[in-house]
Amino acid sequence: MTVHKKKPDRSWKRATENLKPGEIAPIGPKGYDPRKDTLPYKRDLDLYNFRYIMKINSYTLSLGSSRTENTSSFYTPNTVYDMETVSSTFSMNLDKILWRNQKNKISLGVGLKRKHNESYIEDTKLSDRILTIGDISLNGTTVFYGGLLSGSLDYERGIRALGASSTPKSQFMKYTMNIDYYKPITKRLAYRLDTTAIYSNDVLYGSEKQSIGGVGSVGGYHRRGNIQGDKAIEVQNELSYRILDSEKFGRISPYLSYSYGRVKNNKNNSKYGKGYITGALLGLRYNMKYLDLDVAYAKPLAHSGYIKPKNREIYFSATLKVKF
Secondary structure, three states, X not given: OEEEEEOOOOOOOOOXXXXXXXXXXXXXXXXXXXXXXXXXXXXXXXXXEEEEEEEEOOEEEEEEEEEEEEEEEEEOOOOEEEEEEEEEEEEEEEEEEEEEOOOEEEEEEEEEEEEEEEEEEOOEEEEEEEEEEEEEEEXXXXXEOOXXXXXXXXXXXXXXXXXXXXXXXXXXXXXXXXXXXXXXXXXXXXEEEEEEEEEOXXXXXXXXXXXXOOOOOOOOOOOOOOEEEOEEEEEEEEEEEOOEEEOOOEEEEEEEEEEEEEEEOOOOOOHHHEEEEEEEEEEEEEEOOOEEEXXXXXXXXXXXXXXXXXXXXXXXXXXXXXXX
16 A cells, blocks of 8 residues: 655756765756745655464464555755654464353463564665564453454564564563553444553664554544654544445445544653654445455544644545455
8 A cells, every 4th residue: 555655856966976076966956046046845655464373273373564665855055855764573473262252252362573673764774674563462352342342452662583683672661551442432423542552661673662543543643743652642533425235346344533642751851752643534445355445534632832733634544455
């Protein structure tokens, strides 16, 4: 999936190693005047995901691989620089059902993740970090007031394996809690509650903090204003109404959601060390046998004073489903 793609001309840029002795790198295309002109912003977000699930009796084995490539720009008084981050993750999880009946299920899971994160300014590499993370989780589902309630508690620990960084910051500890509730109100109307929280006493790398805002999170903060923290909570409320439910033509469901998120960062006492955001989404989902489509209008609402989101955003996603 590609979101908000914008690729301006950068052919005027020259790599440092290609400059002659004493030559100065160009600040813009021919005729560019920083006092009068503004160079275009570069924006590109590509997401790739693969997941394989295999069930054997009471065990479930899950293998996953994902890659994110994100390009953005920042300005100096006379020119523009492009930044790129590349994140690759491989994960392996094994879940065991401990107990179940017609209404309840409890399972235990163990897993291992390897994360490789790289960042660049222009052609210069700023960072190259590998983290290996072991985790253990307790999961449960039950019927509650006519709806389905599920929850999980997960413990993660950074470990020295598979080429991981050996710095103390890489040996972090983190707890994550998820609570989800889905309740059909009528045959077509349904309510959903999703809550996610993390807690850590360590100063986490950005990839391990909980990020809040944007696509799949609090609406209205994808381009500007998303927040992240070592301690965080996010709550999403959604009402959906199914207007079409056909085996031949698929399902169409408009929805309305309101979400809230709050974060706090350890050892950061500035105003940027904590914050909150709220936002709303008005969207439409179309689910078919092999394809899911989702388009939504996002509006930021109340937020911390230092956050400056755009007035509105439009989100679109498409998911292709393949079974084998």
